[in-house]
Amino acid sequence: MSHQEVIDRTIKRCHDKQIILPTIAQQIDPTLIPQQIRDELIKIDPQEVNSLNLFRITWHNDPKGGFRAVPNYVVVPPELSGCKSNVLVMLGKYFPTGAHKVGATYVMLSDMLTKGTFDPEKQQGMFPSTGNFCRGGAFNACLLGCQNVAVLPENMSEERFAWLRRHNAEIHATPGCESNVKEVFDKAKQLCAERGDKIVNFNQFELLQNYTWHYNCTGRALEKVFLDFAQGKKRLFGSFFTTGSAGSIAAADYLKFANPNKKSHANVKEVQLHTPVNCCGEAVQCPTIFSNGYGAHQIEGIGDKHIPWIFNTHSQDMVACIDDAVAMRVLRLFNEPFGKALIQKKLGWTAEQVEALNGMGISGVANMIGCIKMAKYYDGDANDVFVTVATDSCAMYMSRLVELEHQFGKYTELQAELDWECLKNVKTDYMRELSYAGRKQVHHLKYFTWVEQQGKTVEDLDAQFYERGYWEKLANYVYELDQRIVEFNTKAGVLKAKYNIQ
Template identity: 35%
Template sequence: MSERRLITGPTFEEMLHPNLIDPGIRAKAHEAKTSDPLDSINLYNISWRDMNNQIQYVVLPPELTGVDTPIAVLTSVHFPSGSHKVGATYSVLIEKELFGDVDPWKHTLVWPSTGNYGIGGAYVAGRMGCNSLVILPEEMSQERFDKIEAYGAQVIKTPGCESNVKEIYDKTHELRESDPDIRIMNQFEEMGNYRFHYYVTGNTIVDLAKELAAQGIGSGKVSAFTSAMGSAGTIAAGDRIKQEWPDHKIVGLEPIQCPTLALNGYGGHDIQGIGDKHVTWIHHVKNTDAMMCIDDIETKLALQIFADEGGRQALVEDFGIDPALVDIFAHRFGISSICNIFGAIKAVKHYGFGPDDLVVTIATDGMDRYPSVMEAMRQTYGVVDRTEAIARVRSLFHGLRTDWVFDGTADNRERWHNLKYYTWVEQQGKTVDELEAQRCDEWWEAEQTRVGEIDAKLREYRQSQQG
């Protein structure tokens, strides 16, 4: 690796507890968030917590969910680039730089993505001095392409929609073979993605449960964590939560239109960010308690309630929801956020949770990713007025069905694991022995403990650069 100075950011521990960051650096990062959002100091803003060390979340009112179990939603629009995926891309890249797998002055980074990971990769790589290519299906929202290019990366569009990951892989193979200085930052197999969510997201949720209990919300534990899988990075938080509470339920979500784990299914869908027609390498499926499927058009119909004035008016005037909370929903929720919320409601109903339980999920991005999608919805379904909003809340939220639920029986978990073979052994060069090793908790625990090793490596590098 070149002797030149790497541009670095926080350790895992500092992303979890940003109050541990040097106060001077943290103050500069906080100021740059608005004054100079493209400055590399913003890497120190990668955290679920704000400048006051407060976790960014909302608790959904029962008037919206139709259930009496509290559902807490971590929100990620405050992250650099507007999504928590920036944490995963930073964790992948800093690890590779520290251990010499990536030379930022030599290598071109390729970020295979269906959206937020590519945006996060473009943002992080640009701040860390790397050249980047982002591979993205051509049918993703225009806002995604605009953000990637604004962060200084090039975009390669591949055929298809959200679930067309095979076409992305084909392009990465082509690029790798064409240039020895290409480095593929594959979110679907890079364990840095897993580690960010296992350690930072998972421990944040453990802390949140205790914080909410102090407010009289829940009993101090998390009964279930729901997350749709794109790369299956976010759902790794469930592995940490289950270590805290062994009876905790990890619930994965897929589109009905592409039920890969649920039914060995395939197909196109429009819950952007999830459901990619394969089981990712970093998904600990043997630890998953259920797969539930969500309809893609219902997620967009629900999001439009928050996007249109008539919908927001109905939430306030007809359902009695605090206007300030409605404004937060309208800003901090995107399509996959609604999918995750639907999954949380479905989990409450499926498991029979009550008011002392707590379900946690994630809002992976915000409305800023979807103005073009919402405009297309208006063209097709009309603008949402109060009457339509009332009907949609009652049918989509309150009336959410408990169909399309597949429990994590021993047989199902075995099948989910075996599905990895077809992508990772036949296509991506993994061995059967590597696949077999993932059956054991020890394999995953070894990857989890590398958090400490990587943090120590980063601290050692920082110390070497002092003076």
């Protein structure tokens, strides 16, 4: 069957199910969403399996309904972090599924649906992941009426598995934890071999649409967050992202290219503009980039022991490692009653301000710690700002808090004081600046996963590092995709029939 025949059948499917595909432009700027749809969304729960919730795949969701001009974020001030600079953490908890990975799954699905390379009637969508990506895939698959297959390590949090079961995912739990990505790849390859053309592998570590979405959506959202906070008086010094699939790291490419400092200081002619510094992160217990290391760790969702295909090593200025024990201690500090009471007492915060720290899951806490390490390493001052994201919130890790209590005992006032000091005294150990040769060395590590194991060619590998404009082309791919989405929606006719929109 030709791609066009698949497209035609999918268009009919969307017509019958009353499904409208949002453009990426609408996810970047929800004011572009037709008012009729925005009005209807107010009545729909963000987590409901309703196709209109595809329009909620954006950083701009308002917790009270509707959309915000500036994405949700938490300010981690010097009096909490122990560094002199402010750290801004943009929150993914308000996406459908409670994690931003739903955006990466959507861009892949919409791209394949509009090209006819995925048939939702006859093919299963498989989403290999260390947790949130397969949840996003399951959610979008339910909305689109597709069968979904989740492949993730068996030691991920129980909340992930419970969520997948509720959304009718076919679950394959692979050996190990978040650093056992190869085992996930091996299982995905096995399922593809067994099921042939009945299954499509949406591999977030490989499919370059992941880069496209985060460059445009996460990058621009972080820019808005910085400009909202800075008010033209501060400079964006840098960003930190743990590697994971390397999707979010694409946002760092946008920040470096767009350089929000130019907009922040647009009316100040004499200021020396600073190009943001990009730092990629991983666990001390599995320092693949830092020292070709390996191991298991507890920072769920960031993945390790390989370099993702979609990782643009060209744009990275340094690498830093986070001790997972520190991340877990800070997670408890932010979420246990004695920890929250201590923060409220020491900082004079309201209960609501303290509760906002719950918006950071384990990897979000690790990202925040990475920003603190950067601020200390570069001697950041009060005028400097460091930005990052929290993929999800602590809601996905409440079972981990129970496990930590079983392991270390009930959380006490004394432990809260110790963890407060732990956060305030984060060190600049396990940090290394990357030269051109260093960035090339990291890129070359892709060879062992992607050429030897996953079928890429050396020519493909070399193009990513040496071909001028390779990553810029991916960033601009959004315009081609949006054009196809508009044409697809026009042919499906739902906008016209339901909302009288041409």
